[in-house]
Amino acid sequence: MRPIRTWMVVLALLPCLATTAGAIMPAGVQLEKVLTVKDGLSHNSVLAVAVGPEHVYVGTKRYMTVLKRDGGVTVWSPKNSGLKFHQVPAVVLRGTQLWTTCRSPVAGGGTYRWDGLQWEWFEEIKDDMQSNYISCFHVDDKNMLWIGTEDQGINYYVHETNPYRKFGYLASKKGLLDNRVTCLSGRPGELWIGTLSGISVYRGQEGEKYLFTNHSKATGLPADHIVALAVSPERAFAGTTMGLLVFEGGAWRLLGKESGLADPWITALALDGSDLWIGSKKGLQLMRGGRIEPPIDYRDGLPTATIRCLTLGRQADGVNRVYVGTDKGLAILRRP
Template structure:
């Protein structure tokens, strides 16, 4: 090979290597960042990973930066692992190396505290709860426990085996049991039974009251294992409601009285309402909601809307229109709704077999098996300080949404 040819070949090799290096060093900027979640809930001390999908796929800007807007609530490492620190809300963001492209997701951190046998409890299963005028929480398990800022007190000395509790407009506690209806006025107990009052059956499974002092107790015969209607006491006289005089079905498992004084009875075979004169019954045939058959729970919100928990979802009735919420058409989890409550901000709390859900009228937040320690929820109570008290088969679960 002569010198000219050798020199030419050398130049070609150098140019080729130079071009290759230039190609290898070409920057392909990221154009979009998409996160695997737009929002989620997280328990304190729990970790969940957020994945960032970058586009285009051949971007060279893969070294994104992860940040938390409030590290006292949650922190995130540079692999997208988010850890809950304390109750509150924060934004987790992924940002491109040049800082021009970013994406965020909202994280709500909640603190769970489960009490099993503590706070003076001698049992674990909790069936009902209510809040008195002083802000004390009354809890029905095997016994009646009053829980206040100074501690817990056993409110009965016998094996009452309470099933339901409520407070009337005078602040008196009413407690349903298998041996009658008990009233506590702050100093003494009084019991109403079939022998000394117009109570139809001594076995009581649920209670409802209104601002007039009216008390309604639904019955369940423990021998026949059948519901036996409901008894109402207005302070002077008793009334009895059953399928013989208008109730859709005798097995009443939840009740409420709305702001107009209408009594609502949910049964294992539909819903009944009674305004004091006229009965109405509701089922799949006349409301257009297929899963209205087996109803578990009812609650009335501040706008007098009625909310019903059924075996396959949640139903809202505004007095004219029925609306259905399921895990197919909303952000609610699970199917069977076992408990319903409203907090001071008018937000809805729903318990299902899969966990707990929160609805602010627009957006659902879910507390499932990944960030919620118990699924056996029987009752929910909200308090003015923003805490959620949850009665479960394992004890009392307290949810703190803020410090």
């Protein structure tokens, strides 16, 4: 009888332990694993993640780590890849092509394409690139690759249809709000561009006219230092240093701590159907049904509360996952 009573006590205490340990994981979400340098990650500070059907590409402060479906791990460094420098701050998949960038503390490394066989490197000016300092990538619904730069606007890859140019560009001289591009997102027919002066929405060209709609403080945007964007046909969110911007009825509304944000200084966003994942220095939160749930952090198994990047993905196994890049490793959550 004694062992049974002990088990009953333990079982009775479990919910309490879970409560005191941290936030409750959103329904259906489970922490699958945490990867650190001990597991082969090239560096614990994860800056960007791209999820393909076979591989997951993890850009870190030092090199890129490729997580293979069979559990294997490969590290791409300047010695065994085309990458010139160590930090890999942005990465995206475009079909079977991997597009990425790298930089050192003192230099931007340009843009790189890995087609599965070889690397191609695109440089500032020489290859029509606006800058070697790349901040973000986005692949839109028409498979167009967009490249945000730190202070020279945007490039987009055109060489497949234009034999004379590799990249086109958008910049303030064409109507972009600010050349300091921090993030990109999009929905059919629209490229959303986050900058340090607000949001530009680009709808293409009409003759020689570039169709931009700019959202700035002048047009009523409550906060203009945009650091993350998450856009779908139905909704648009922007993470700022002052809170979460929600686009509703043609107007922007700023959500702060009073709305449940653990930290108004957003660091990453990812749309997950009708839900929104929100990353900040104070953990990972899920906005579901308009309600922001308590943050998930180190108490729930994340390596730290500081979130650097968020990516959703489904690999060949059919499981939906949230890849949470932090300062101390990569956390992978399973979701329904």
